[in-house]
Amino acid sequence: ARDHLRLNHPSLWKRWLDMEDRQTSSKPKLMPGQQVINSFLLQKDEASRELVLREAYDRPRHLQALLALCARRRLPLNAIEWPELHDLLLSANPEISGLAQFSRRTFTRALVLNYERYRQILQNNIQEAIGDIHISTDMWTSPARKAYLCICVRWISQDYQFKHGMLALPQVLFSHSGEIQAAIILRTLKSFGITTKLGYHTGDNATSNDTLLIELSRSLKLEFGIDYDPTTHRIRCLDHILNLALQAFLLATSKEALKAALAAIEETEDTDPYELFSAYLDVPVVEDNPASIRAHEQAQRRGGKVKAKHKGFEGWGATTALQKLHNLAVWLRNSSIHHDRWIEAVGITLGIDNDTRWSSWYHLIKRTTRKEREIKDFIDKHPECDNFRLNGVEWDTLKRTERFLSVFASGTLWVEGSEASLSQSLTLMDAILTFFEDQKVYPISSR
Incomplete structure (x- = not known):
């Protein structure tokens, strides 16, 4: 603004300079070490500003935000000690340097309490469900090569709204068999108090899910006297079934391979038909999947004819x-x-x-x-x-x-x-x- 005034309005610029000179000359001269009262007022204003900023800081809300950030974005627990995160907070409020810090022990304890609170809310909502409560499960391997069983739930609320959530994500050690998974699922259902309202189970087409539901049915009968039909209550993954049709289109190496695959799934009793179908189409074996390995071995035992290509037909x-x-x-x-x-x-x-x-x-x-x-x-x-x-x-x-x-x-x-x-x-x-x-x-x- 001063440059604009000086360059475009020189007469006004000169008048402004004269006014500044008069104001400067009219100021009282101070003795060495003497201060004007304005300096004390400025110090008081600065102290008030610091107090306002410190009082504006909401420590419980800050803790909840950190919990949500680490839980939802999968950050490590030591993220609360990152200096970059602390600097980001101070850029918004520079007066809380000593207030906005949490120890890892405090943060871990708060994370557990937060989980238990939301778990209780979820449990109350599920127990009030209208009708049966349906679950879906699947195994997942983390980048750290740790196996987890994801247990999700679906239900209808009191106001007839469709609801869904995750019950648990426990680590599965040493064995991924259906018996082990059934024990984990039953323990989870009992902890939520919904065992007697169990409805359908949705899972992939792995053979272990047959064993899972058979074992779960047996346990429900022994412990609660509940008749739970493992065949009726199993829902298979439709996406995987669609993928089998694509395998026949893309990967079948001959008419014989396709016919053998279809015939095999009609004859098999001890091998998962979906895995066997994939094996006859020469889909690569899935690591850590006993059903996939067993299906490929059975396909090989039944002869190499299925691998012979026919000139008039290829995938x-x-x-x-x-x-x-x-x-x-x-x-x-x-x-x-x-x-x-x-x-x-x-x-x-x-x-x-x-x-x-x-x-x-x-x-x-x-x-x-x-x-x-x-x-x-x-x-x-x-x-x-x-x-x-x-x-x-x-x-x-x-x-x-x-x-x-x-x-x-x-x-x-x-x-x-x-x-x-x-x-x-x-x-x-x-x-x-x-x-x-x-x-x-x-x-x-x-x-």
């Missing part, structure tokens, strides 16, 4: 277009230099297909077709990629495959998540079956 994954795309994805993943050049030219990470990862082929093809022009330019400029070059027919094959797989990808998303219900299953299966019938009119492209 869709054996088409030239998908083979070239897979090889390109592997080439990019095997070298950071290749990847850097690719990102600079194309602008997206291509990813890679994975036989055990749902919709991975769909997402790989979708990214590829969205960047058709950039990928063609990249291959033209890099002779070492000539083996990955796709012709017009192969690009058309990718686009048709994307359209086909998109139904499975969207269907998988539709029946997963907290808002999905069992009523969607028949609708989805009918829609996919109709889609299959419609696709029969398209000729098989040359490979």
